Amino acid sequence: MRYNTIPSQLFVKNRQKVLEKLPECSSAVIFSNPQMPKNGDEFHPYRQSSDFFYLTGIVQEKSILILTNALPEKQAILFILEQKPELEQWEGRKLTNAEATEISGITEIHFIENFNAIWDEIANKSDHLFYSQNCNPRLKTDLLLPEKLFAEELGKKWQNKDIQCLANIMTACRIVKEPEEIALIQKASDITKEAFLEILPQVKHGMYEYEIEAIMTSCFIRNGANGHAFEPIISNGRNTYYLHYIKNDQILQNGNLILMDFGSEYANYASDCTRVFPVNGRFTPRQKEFYNAVLRVFKQIRATIRPGITINDYQKTTCQLIQEELLTLGLLKQSDILNRGEKPAYFKYFMHGVSHFIGLDTHDVGEKTEILRPGMVVSCEPGIYCFEENTGIRIEDTILVTEDGSYDFMGTLPIEAEEIEMRMH
Numbered sequence: 001m002r003y004n005t006i007p008s009q010l011f012v013k014n015r016q017k018v019l020e021k022l023p024e025c026s027s028a029v030i031f032s033n034p035q036m037p038k039n040g041d042e043f044h045p046y047r048q049s050s051d052f053f054y055l056t057g058i059v060q061e062k063s064i065l066i067l068t069n070a071l072p073e074k075q076a077i078l079f080i081l082e083q084k085p086e087l088e089q090w091e092g093r094k095l096t097n098a099e100a101t102e103i104s105g106i107t108e109i110h111f112i113e114n115f116n117a118i119w120d121e122i123a124n125k126s127d128h129l130f131y132s133q134n135c136n137p138r139l140k141t142d143l144l145l146p147e148k149l150f151a152e153e154l155g156k157k158w159q160n161k162d163i164q165c166l167a168n169i170m171t172a173c174r175i176v177k178e179p180e181e182i183a184l185i186q187k188a189s190d191i192t193k194e195a196f197l198e199i200l201p202q203v204k205h206g207m208y209e210y211e212i213e214a215i216m217t218s219c220f221i222r223n224g225a226n227g228h229a230f231e232p233i234i235s236n237g238r239n240t241y242y243l244h245y246i247k248n249d250q251i252l253q254n255g256n257l258i259l260m261d262f263g264s265e266y267a268n269y270a271s272d273c274t275r276v277f278p279v280n281g282r283f284t285p286r287q288k289e290f291y292n293a294v295l296r297v298f299k300q301i302r303a304t305i306r307p308g309i310t311i312n313d314y315q316k317t318t319c320q321l322i323q324e325e326l327l328t329l330g331l332l333k334q335s336d337i338l339n340r341g342e343k344p345a346y347f348k349y350f351m352h353g354v355s356h357f358i359g360l361d362t363h364d365v366g367e368k369t370e371i372l373r374p375g376m377v378v379s380c381e382p383g384i385y386c387f388e389e390n391t392g393i394r395i396e397d398t399i400l401v402t403e404d405g406s407y408d409f410m411g412t413l414p415i416e417a418e419e420i421e422m423r424m425h
């Protein structure tokens with residue numbers, strides 16, 4: 001493993017939380033992610049399902065977890081691949097049962113071939129059957145995922161049982177982070193910070209955006225990250241305007257701003273950061289006006305993140321503050337605000353969410369109506385995008401909600417325009 005061993009106690013606690021939320025006499029099946037075909041005989045690099053990792057710590061394909069409170073003596077049963085030397089010579093070692101126990105804290109381990117027989121027996125004794133599914137409302141895919149097929153089968157086979165999706169229970173558990181998880185997000189954030197500090201003094205006019213990506217990737221991998229938590233955005237000039245630009249194939253031009261939205265993934269935990277800086281190391285006065293406008297909003301919103309409010313609450317505040325900054329920047333006039341059309345006037349310059357949950361996924365589980373509690377982790381990312389001036393500014397940190405407010409995982413990472421300029425010279 002690239003990361004330090006995570007105490008199996010975390011996964012024991014996580015399973016306990018899910019079990020406590022299940023109604024009496026329930027059993028749940030959670031699948032590992034399938035290997036996603038790439039081309040020919042190759043697969044994309046393997047990424048474990050976040051739910052499966054949360055409950056087991058196991059990063060291996062073809063694994064299944066059963067959680068049950070229908071049989072008092074059995075709470076977690078793990079199914080893994082049988083270790084076969086002839087397969088291992090090609091694919092590398094697979095987990096032994098003892099290793100799987102050490103990682104997950106689960107003592108009852110079977111080979112995957114035995115899943116159907118054991119599950120039938122457990123399902124038969126249960127009143128409620130739960131299947132796991134990635135229920136991110138923004139996921140659009142036509143792929144026939146094994147968990148989807150399993151859910152359909154369940155419905156056909158056990159018509160007399162109550163069948164439910166586990167997603168709401170998983171969300172309720174995953175949304176508040178345990179101290180072990182917070183430490184992993186801190187590590188992912190520390191690696192992300194280091195990459196930014198490494199990049200700043202190396203940026204030069206004439207470099208390609210992907211050369212910055214190369215420094216970033218090198219720093220992430222060198223420090224034990226899996227790699228990028230999401231495809232990094234490294235844009236300059238006009239492309240800073242495009243929110244999800246990931247081609248990263250343009251030359252850095254003197255006088256342009258660079259926008260980097262990036263984050264490492266450590267032990268499957270994400271961090272998320274955005275910084276903007278000038279190619280030549282000096283903001284123009286106009287660029288600084290834009291930058292400081294967004295920075296003021298960032299600081300004010302970060303200060304409002306605390307237990308008791310929702311993301312939707314501070315989304316409204318953000319829009320209000322950005323509207324005022326747009327007046328100052330001369331991009332909006334009072335009359336534009338009064339004569340609003342279908343969308344409010346600021347929407348032309350700020351059109352995205354200011355915050356999302358962060359955890360095992362960069363866009364982690366949780367709705368924007370959720371009332372924040374200590375242990376939740378969110379992004380804070382206001383921005384202003386002006387097509388006419390080739391300028392997109394976004395400033396983003398990963399933030400922990402604490403008892404008395406919030407804590408910024410990015411801490412002392414340069415954020416003032418002058419600090420950034422200093423680091424570039």
Ligand SMILES: [Mn+2]
Pocket residue numbers: 272356379381396
């Ligand atoms: Mn983000």
